[in-house]
Structures are given as structure tokens and as C-alpha cells.
Amino acid sequence: MRLLNRLNQFQRLWQAxxxxxQAVTVAELAARCFCSERHVRTLLRQLEQxxxxxxxxxxxxxxxxxxxxxxxxxxxxxGMMETVLRQGQHHNALxxxxxxxxxxxxxxxPFLGGQWHNDTPTLRIPYYRPLEPxxxxxxxxxxxxxxxxxxxxxxxxFNPQSARPEGDMAHHWHVSPDGLSWRFYLRPTLHWxxxxxxxxxxxxxxxxxxxxxxxxxxxxxxxxSITVEHTHCLRVDLxxxxxxxxxxxxxxxxxxxxPDEATxxxxxxxxxxxxxxxxxxxxxxxxxxxxxxxxxxxxxxxPDLFDSALGTSCRHPVQIAIGQQEELxxxxxxxxxxSLGFCYLGIRQNGRLSRTQARWLMQLIHRxxxxxxxxxxxxxxxxxxxxxxxxxxxEWPDEPPxxxxxxxxxxxxxxxxxxxxxxxxxxxLAQRGCCLTLHFHNAKNWDGCALLPxxxxxxxxxLIGEAPEYTLEQWLRCxxxxxxxxxxxxxxxxxxxxxxxxxxxxDRGRNxxxxxxxxxxxxxxxxxxxxxxxxxxxxPPGVNGIELNALGWFDFSRAWLPPPQxxxxxxxxxxP
Numbered sequence: 001m002r003l004l005n006r007l008n009q010f011q012r013l014w015q016a017x018x019x020x021x022q023a024v025t026v027a028e029l030a031a032r033c034f035c036s037e038r039h040v041r042t043l044l045r046q047l048e049q050x051x052x053x054x055x056x057x058x059x060x061x062x063x064x065x066x067x068x069x070x071x072x073x074x075x076x077x078x079g080m081m082e083t084v085l086r087q088g089q090h091h092n093a094l095x096x097x098x099x100x101x102x103x104x105x106x107x108x109x110p111f112l113g114g115q116w117h118n119d120t121p122t123l124r125i126p127y128y129r130p131l132e133p134x135x136x137x138x139x140x141x142x143x144x145x146x147x148x149x150x151x152x153x154x155x156x157x158f159n160p161q162s163a164r165p166e167g168d169m170a171h172h173w174h175v176s177p178d179g180l181s182w183r184f185y186l187r188p189t190l191h192w193x194x195x196x197x198x199x200x201x202x203x204x205x206x207x208x209x210x211x212x213x214x215x216x217x218x219x220x221x222x223x224x225s226i227t228v229e230h231t232h233c234l235r236v237d238l239x240x241x242x243x244x245x246x247x248x249x250x251x252x253x254x255x256x257x258x259p260d261e262a263t264x265x266x267x268x269x270x271x272x273x274x275x276x277x278x279x280x281x282x283x284x285x286x287x288x289x290x291x292x293x294x295x296x297x298x299x300x301x302x303p304d305l306f307d308s309a310l311g312t313s314c315r316h317p318v319q320i321a322i323g324q325q326e327e328l329x330x331x332x333x334x335x336x337x338x339s340l341g342f343c344y345l346g347i348r349q350n351g352r353l354s355r356t357q358a359r360w361l362m363q364l365i366h367r368x369x370x371x372x373x374x375x376x377x378x379x380x381x382x383x384x385x386x387x388x389x390x391x392x393x394x395e396w397p398d399e400p401p402x403x404x405x406x407x408x409x410x411x412x413x414x415x416x417x418x419x420x421x422x423x424x425x426x427x428x429l430a431q432r433g434c435c436l437t438l439h440f441h442n443a444k445n446w447d448g449c450a451l452l453p454x455x456x457x458x459x460x461x462x463l464i465g466e467a468p469e470y471t472l473e474q475w476l477r478c479x480x481x482x483x484x485x486x487x488x489x490x491x492x493x494x495x496x497x498x499x500x501x502x503x504x505x506x507d508r509g510r511n512x513x514x515x516x517x518x519x520x521x522x523x524x525x526x527x528x529x530x531x532x533x534x535x536x537x538x539x540p541p542g543v544n545g546i547e548l549n550a551l552g553w554f555d556f557s558r559a560w561l562p563p564p565q566x567x568x569x570x571x572x573x574x575x576p
Contacts, residue, residue, distance in 0.1 A: 125297065219474060248470075292557035344460060347361070466549070469514055473514055
């Protein structure tokens with residue numbers, strides 16, 4: 001990037017006097033810029049034409065000329081950033097910002113948040129970590145699941161205003177009386193992000209590709225075949241009734257990308273850039289549902305500099321603050337909720353802990369105040385007293401503390417609260433003569449965890465989307481955790497029970513049957529929820545359409561910015 005080289009050279013000239021006029025020779029300037037005297041004369045002429053400085057040479061070799069600076073490097077850098085941003089050169093803008101990491105917040109301040117650029121509303125989000133690739137199947141992170149929802153569509157979709165899925169790429173569907181044949185009638189207006197019309201055969205191919213990974217084969221274990229019945233109709237035949245099928249097609253793992261290009265979708269936004277330091281999505285003008293009001297959304301990835309330079313809005317990923325650091329105390333709460341998702345503790349069956357010991361340990365955690373005593377912000381988490389609303393925890397009779405094994409092993413993964421919880425539990429058990437060995441799996445789920453077979457106790461985090469009952473059924477079917485916690489016969493019994501649960505055509509009966517499955521797992525001390533998160537969004541006036549969804553984010557397709565004449569030019573936004 002030639003602009004960078006020129007700015008670097010200007011910075012070197014400036015630093016000698018911090019911008020004060022200089023009496024200096026051409027040879028001295030060439031030494032500062034690590035170039036020849038001939039090149040530095042050309043550089044001075046170019047910078048003078050840019051209006052950055054004024055150079056008055058004196059005749060005679062070795063004579064001192066007068067160097068006067070008209071602007072500062074900070075002003076030049078900001079102007080360069082504005083130029084490359086208006087030209088759509090987002091990578092160059094990030095590179096320019098990284099030249100002066102100590103001043104990153106001041107440099108980014110005018111360009112982040114909700115702004116109108118060239119009459120198009122754009123939201124820029126400084127983000128605290130690189131986003132993982134949006135590969136087909138299960139995505140471990142909340143941010144990735146949310147982003148996938150903006151880019152891809154499924155045959156069906158979840159509507160936060162309804163307990164049941166609704167049509168997405170499929171306008172509607174029909175189920176045969178025996179529950180074994182499902183016909184999904186596709187919208188005729190579907191287009192991929194490259195403006196190519198969607199063909200039913202493409203969706204058939206993509207669905208068949210989704211059935212290849214082991215976890216998704218388990219999710220769609222009842223699917224016998226997927227065929228194209230006619231141009232706008234997909235037929236799914238089952239080997240046994242599965243009345244969760246519309247829910248399964250609406251979950252993020254079943255979003256449909258182009259069968260030959262995994263980054264092409266049909267969602268409200270198309271993926272324009274995906275790099276370690278920048279993710280940009282732009283509105284899809286042929287989207288088949290309501291068009292988004294934002295033209296583009298950008299994630300600016302600055303993991304090393306976020307905390308020091310961009311303020312405290314990344315204090316924790318579940319609390320989103322739309323505004324700059326100096327504005328945080330003035331923000332108004334827009335939306336908040338207690339997450340349905342939870343951190344949990346599970347105990348391996350027929351392991352070193354008996355059922356009596358496992359129940360005592362779970363009671364210890366819930367009754368001892370251990371969670372309340374965690375050194376965390378009191379507004380960040382809340383102890384769980386039920387699995388889902390109305391799904392209460394079991395009540396076991398009070399019994400004297402049983403003797404514990406001399407040693408146990410605990411394996412846990414992210415989020416950041418669980419290491420604190422693990423050390424707290426380790427101290428509690430040490431007082432009772434049990435040495436708890438801790439192992440950390442640095443991931444958001446159990447995929448690829450070689451330590452899991454060693455664990456007597458596990459702790460993890462479970463996200464819950466818009467359909468909480470279905471999400472818990474999906475978890476039981478697909479997560480490798482359950483193959484570890486349960487014995488072979490227990491796992492076989494669970495699979496048979498889930499098959500029976502999914503055969504209930506009535507939503508209420510199906511949910512009640514699933515609730516009984518979970519009541520049994522909790523009563524047998526297989527698993528217990530520990531705490532839920534408090535999701536919150538705060539925002540200044542001028543950023544509209546912000547409403548928490550089940551993942552603790554907000555739907556980009558519903559957000560909007562007033563025109564500049566109404567909003568005073570722009571609103572700022574900073575999200576963790």
C-alpha cells in the first residue's frame with residue numbers, strides 16, 4: 001500500500017521536532033527516511049503537493065533548508081482512512097489504523113458505529129476476536145450462529161413471536177397423515193447472493209451434503225430420502241414419524257448454502273469479505289422476505305487492542321453496549337433478558353461417583369451459595385433454579401454427606417466463568433478430602449476433546465435458541481457429551497425414547513414427553529444447570545430497531561438508522 005509508505009516517511013520527518021519548524025539538510029532528511037538524497041527531494045516535492053508540509057531549500061550543498069509542517073500525521077492518517085473507506089478499501093483502513101495502536105480508539109471513533117456513507121446506512125462493529133468460518137453444520141459460537149442467520153436461509157425459520165417455525169425458503173409444507181412424507185413448497189422468487197435463481201435440485205444436493213457429518217446424521221436419523229417432486233417442491237420421506245422435522249430445518253446447522261459454493265446463501269445479507277481482521281456483509285437486493293434497512297454491516301477485528309483502545313463495551317460478550325467508552329455512562333438500556341441457555345455440570349454414570357455421591361455434589365453446589373460467591377459482576381449471571389421455565393430441579397431428601405473418592409477429574413470448556421467455578425469446586429472438595437484434578441478444553445463445545453474420556457465431572461455451556469424444547473432434544477441427539485456421560489445401555493434407551501418423543505404430532509404432547517426425559521436425567525444426577533446469563537443491550541438515541549434475540553444479539557435486518565438530517569449525521573456503535 002503506497003499510502004502507508006508515504007505516511008511512514010512523513011511520520012519520520014515529523015518526529016524529529018514533533019511538528020515544529022526545522023532547519024535541516026537534505027542529507028539529514030535522507031538519513032531519517034532511509035533513502036537517497038535524490039529520493040528525499042522527490043518525496044518532499046510530493047508531500048508539498050499534498051499540502052502536508054512546506055520545504056524551502058537553500059542553494060549550496062550542505063545548506064540547511066526550512067521544513068514547515070502544515071498538518072499532523074494523525075490528521076493525515078484520519079484523512080487517508082476516510083478516503084479508503086469511501087472507496088470501499090476496508091483492509092487498507094484497518095492497516096492504516098494499526099500504524100498507531102496507542103491512538104486506535106481516537107482514529108476509529110469517527111468511522112465506527114451507525115453511519116450513512118454515500119447515502120447508504122452502514123453499521124461498523126469493533127469486535128474482540130476473529131470469527132470462525134461459517135462452515136455447514138453446528139457452529140459453536142453465539143456470534144457465528146447469529147452471523148450465519150443473517151447470511152443463510154433454511155427451508156423453515158424460527159420467528160421469535162411464535163412457538164412454531166414458519167416458512168422461509170419454503171413458503172409452506174404439507175405432512176402426510178402417517179407423518180412419513182413431508183412436502184416443502186419452495187418460493188418461486190428465491191435467488192442466491194450471486195443473483196442466480198435457486199433450483200430445487202441444488203437444495204436437494206445441499207441437504208444430502210448436510211447428512212454426511214456424523215452429528216447431522218444423528219439429527220436426521222429418521223430421514224429415508226430427499227427428492228425433487230417438481231420444480232418448486234422438495235419431498236422428504238422418513239423411516240419413522242418425526243414431528244420435529246420443521247424445527248430441524250429451521251436450526252442454524254441446517255441453513256442452506258449453494259451446493260458448490262459454501263459462502264453463497266439466500267439470506268438478507270450476502271458475505272462480501274471474511275478475513276481475520278474484517279468481516280463485511282451487504283444487503284441482498286433479491287432477498288425473498290422483508291429487505292433489511294441497513295446496507296452493510298462490518299466487523300472490525302482488533303483482538304489485541306480492543307480492551308486498551310476501544311473501551312469497556314467488551315467487558316463480557318453477553319452484555320452489548322452500543323456507544324463509545326466515554327458515552328457508556330449515558331447509555332439507556334434498550335433490551336434485557338435472562339438467557340434460556342445455561343452453564344451446567346454433568347457427572348459420568350457408573351464412574352467413580354455413585355448416584356448418592358453425585359446427588360450430594362449437585363446439592364452442595366446449589367445450596368452452599370458457591371455460585372453466588374463467584375467473584376463476578378452481580379449483574380452478569382444468575383443461579384439456575386430450573387432447566388427451562390417451569391422445568392424445576394429435582395428435590396432430593398437430605399442425607400448425611402457421603403464419603404468421597406480420594407481423587408476425581410473435572411474437564412471443562414469455555415466460557416470464562418467456568419475456570420473460576422472449577423477452582424471454587426476444587427477448594428470445596430479439598431476440604432472434604434477429595435483431590436479434584438482440573439483439565440481445561442479450550443473450545444466452546446466438546447468436539448475433538450481428547451480429555452473427555454478421563455472426566456468424572458464435566459462443566460460446559462449450552463446455548464438455547466428460539467425453540468428451547470427442540471434445542472434440548474437436538475443437544476441430546478447430537479452432542480458427544482452424552483456418549484461419555486451415559487453408559488451404552490443408557491444411551492440406547494435414550495435414543496429409543498427420543499424416537500418415541502418425536503412421534504407425537506401434537507406440540508404440547510411432544511414437549512411434555514421431552515420434559516419427562518430431562519426430569520429423569522436431572523433426578524438421576526446426570527446433569528444439573530448451574531447459572532444463566534443476563535443478556536443486555538444499551539444504546540444511545542438514534543440507533544433503532546434494537547431488540548434482543550434468543551442468542552443475546554439483535555437482528556441486523558430489523559435495525560435502522562435515521563437519515564443524517566434527522567440523526568445529526570450518525571450514531572456510534574460498539575459491540576462485544
